[in-house]
Amino acid sequence: MPRPVRRFHPLLFVSACAVVLAACASERTLTPEQYEQRLPALEARAEANPSNAAALRDLGEAYAQTGAYRQAENVLQRAEAAAPDDPKTLYYLGVSKEGLEQPDAALTVFARYRDLPPRSRFQQLMAGRHGWLLRALLRDELAALVAAEDSLTAEGVTEAIAVFPLTYQGQDSLYRPLGRGLSEMLTVDLASVEGLRVVERLRLQTLLDELALTQNAAFDAETVPRLGRLLRSGRVVGGVLDVQNEQLRTDVALWDWPSEPLPGLSSRQAGLAELFALEKEIVFDLLVQLGIELAPAEREALARVPTRDLQAFLAYSRGLLEEDAGRFVEAAAFYSQAVRLDPGFAEAAQKNQEAQAMAEVAGGVDMALAAPRRSARPPGGTSLVHNRLTLLNQNLGAHVVPGDEAREPTADVPLDPLGAEPIPDPPPPPAGGN
Structure with a gap:
């Protein structure tokens, strides 16, 4: 006999979202000014190590964070040549192309997340930005089609x-x-x-x-x-x-x-x-x-069915509605609920992961640049999206909890294959160097 369907309490859900916004506002992040202060030393480090992928990548990151997108693109392309599969390099390269108003080129870069080791933080950010940018470009494409629909037959x-x-x-x-x-x-x-x-x-x-x-x-x-x-x-x-x-x-x-x-x-x-x-x-x-x-x-x-649990499917369906509305945190909460109710619901687990990734990076270029800082965690800490889902779980009458897929995606791999996070203060240039 199927379990009775639990009712969803929207007022509690709204309260949870308010708590989420407060948590977001309290995150400490680096400022463009702090990146600006690091630039001379980072430039000297890259000049002294012109083939060092980490040195080039860190300089490209700083350029991107200070809005110098053309310089960032040039340096990050050199870093990519030295380390083609570094997720952080590719993420900032894609964001720099967005800053240069090259969204199609950026989408191509972000699409390479599929070829990278899964569950590293920047691979997840690339996946999320790819999903978000794809939606933005699709809106533009369809808006142009609608504007010209009188010519369609x-x-x-x-x-x-x-x-x-x-x-x-x-x-x-x-x-x-x-x-x-x-x-x-x-x-x-x-x-x-x-x-x-x-x-x-x-x-x-x-x-x-x-x-x-x-x-x-x-x-x-x-x-x-x-x-x-x-x-x-x-x-x-x-x-x-x-x-x-x-x-x-x-x-x-x-x-x-x-x-x-x-x-x-x-x-x-x-x-x-x-x-x-x-x-x-x-x-x-x-x-x-x-x-x-x-x-x-x-x-x-x-004939295979993705789930036989009606409650899980209802939660999944609510997640689709929230995702279509661009509310990715709420979508992830519902997908996570579906996975908790039916751990074998693979489609919900995949959607949960995608929604979490998009929640991290949704918005303009400034939001894409803030995402790595916003999602960074202290040792032993948890990701911002995981914290959001936990808050939603504590406040939802529907008992939404993060499922296995909602855990911090970098818990089992190094955060950065080329260096530690955040950018360290680089050493001074060698004596007599330019």
Whole structure:
């Protein structure tokens, strides 16, 4: 028998966030003036050791922290040549390119986090900045598309599938996040099928936000063709869901909008505890409509469910809503809750790690530069995001706690493969040196 679903208390959550902001304000950080004071000695050190990766990197960091982005880029590129896989060098190189208004080049640098040893602090900061910058560039791209949408036609629209958020029609707001969570499951499942191209949920949600569309307005005869042209997606999945008396009902349709009228919705109903089995029924039915026949091994793999814990899935779905709204600390708290409720919920654990990383670095270049100082910890201490999650855990009525993935990511590896943190005062230049 499934556990009763606990209610979330928003007032306690707001109180927790207020405590978080106070904790952030109390963090002691280095100032640009302090970096400025170190520059002469750092320059002398780098000049005396022109091939030393740590000396070049530390000088590049100081240049970046004082806003000398061009000088930082030049020095950090030399440091990169000497130590191509140093996360700290790459992080500051990416931030410097942002400061030079080269966001695409910065994104390319940050994307290298995938090739670096996981769980080092600067690898995590690179991952977070990559996620945040990707969202910012996506907003700009879609805003430009919307501005030019009068010139778009159905020509060039592909067979890519966009899965819209399911509109919740129930009275109990507790289950409203299920619309986002089920849509994510459908997107992930369809994207795992070989030969199917599926629009990323982030791209679709960013467009909905850009157009200020509600979920209710998204799947209709006027809106779908418009969104399809903007997304270059010719096939759309959408519909509604409802929860009444522990019974879940979904009404879902697949619409090939360039070639057919809006179809009727296909209805399914099951006990709330059977939510995951119902989602798989929808997926397999969609594949039949698409004319895709799965091999037995493919069908078995697709039948896997990420969790069977309804409370964990609700927490995960709330995390998606918070992440879409740019509230990454709150998203991480909900993902962490999902992992605590179901330690085998791998998707929630991955989302938790990503949200924590973005929480560290979200904002403009100044925030990206402050993040390494803000996330630095004293010996035996914990990270700022971990502290935030702990505060949320202490104040949330839903009993959110940091899961295993919420621990300090550098606890098991050196903070910096090329040197200690923070930048040490460099030695004076050799006698007679320039």
